[in-house]
Amino acid sequence: MAAAAFLPPTPTTRPRLAAAARRPPPIFAGATSAAPQLEEEGAGDEAARRGGGGKDRRRAVRIAWEKLVRWSRSWRRRNRSDVLETTRKVVVLGGGSFGTAMAAHVAAKKSDLEVAMLLRDEAVCRSINHSHVNCKYLPEHRLPENIVATTSPTDALAGADFCFHAVPVQFSSSFLESISTHVDPKLPFISLSKGLELNTLRTMSKIIPRALGNPRQPFIVLSGPSFAVELMNQLPTAMVVASKDKKLASSVQQLLASPNLRISTSSDVTGVEIAGALKNVLAIAAGIVEGMHLGNNCMAALVAQGCSEIRWLATKMGAKPTTLAGLSGSGDIMLTCFVNLSRNRNVGLRLGSGEKLDKIMSSMNQVAEGVSTAGAVIALAQKYNVKMPVLTAVARIIDNELTPKKAVMELMNLPQAFLLALLTKQTSQHFNSMLLVEANIVYLKLR
DSSP states (O other): OTGGGGSOOOOOOOOHHHHHHTSOOOOSTTOOOOSOOOOOTTHHHHHHHTTHHHHHHHHHHHHHHHHHHHHHHHHHHHTOOSHHHHOOEEEEEOOSHHHHHHHHHHHHHOTTOEEEEEOSOHHHHHIIIIISSOSSSSTTSOOOTTEEEESOHHHHHTTOSEEEEOSOHHHHHHHHHHHGGGSOTTOOEEEOOOSOOTTTOOOHHHHHHHHHTOTTOOEEEEESSOOHHHHHTTOOEEEEEEOSOHHHHHHHHHHHOBTTEEEEEESOHHHHHHHHHHHHHHHHHHHHHHHTTOHHHHHHHHHHHHHHHHHHHHHHTTOOHHHHTSIIIIIHHHHHHHOTTOHHHHHHHHHHTTOOHHHHHHTOSSOOHHHHHHHHHHHHHHHTTOOOHHHHHHHHHHTTSSOHHHHHHHHHTSOHHHHHHHHHHHHHHHHHHHHHHHHHHHHHHHO
């Protein structure tokens, strides 16, 4: 009797005719009769095999897509904002490729929006102002005419509603300190820079307020899988903005979103920043594997191990695992590790091919943040007691303490039990946290 309480009720047998009479009339063109039809057992399966089931599936897919499109349009109408309408001026600090691409993107959204670029190079300023081209970065792309370049912090920052920070991480503190007197304490800073400050291990969310002398400076980080040249070519791209202030994140989302740029929001600033910094180091490792022609098996194993190392450290620092599985984590890692447009991957490629780091760096006109971040990553890992064999090997190669070949050999010779212990330890911690969450959910339901 007790077991019977957990069993489903026995279905009641009904005449086939009665069941047919309750069916709705046919919906496809050509099926005009609504009269009930008797069917032999298995006739429905036979109809599906002849293509009727395929029509039903296609119709279900079409209806699902149409519902998604209608929901999307309705959501956009309800959430339409005047952020872009009320924004009069945006300033971009730095004239590299990504800063230029974001300046062009925002400027193209509104013709009467003033977009000021604060640069150090007067030749680049003249090129942007007179020819509407950044002659040093992205020289083949014409910029909107409402972009103005200047070397004057006063002119660039006066009256700005939003500020994009695109200065490399290692130079950010000194640069921001030099312009701090011109910065409005309420001016939102949108960080495009990815990395860790070498001496202090700080991310941009700590660097910017400290350098400006204002711990309450509004801060947003923008990250995700994106190459500047593809943004300039208006190819479909998706990124994420993260801020502790949800309203501010929503405003930046509305400022940037366009038909070719999809923006998601997050409150996990730590996760977005750490993933953005560490993926550059992993990209160097991926490039080394490619440069040494070690094959696809090795590439997959190395990147998978690197992803685990990033997750271990980031979660120890307070990041959410879901963030690391999203655009700013897995998405950015895939782009940076596997695509030739990646500067950090190209550094690793040349290292793996036998070139010296000094020669590689002197030949580049853009900064590969992973080179300077690698040492900071290892110091951070030691601080949080996290073992990171792949990223540590990259740091030792960059410091010229290991050759790429010897680093690979040492990684392959690590005891199997070592990696197993790491995986078991991290999995156990994640499992325990999941049990705690589930226990809290059950407790709340029982209250």
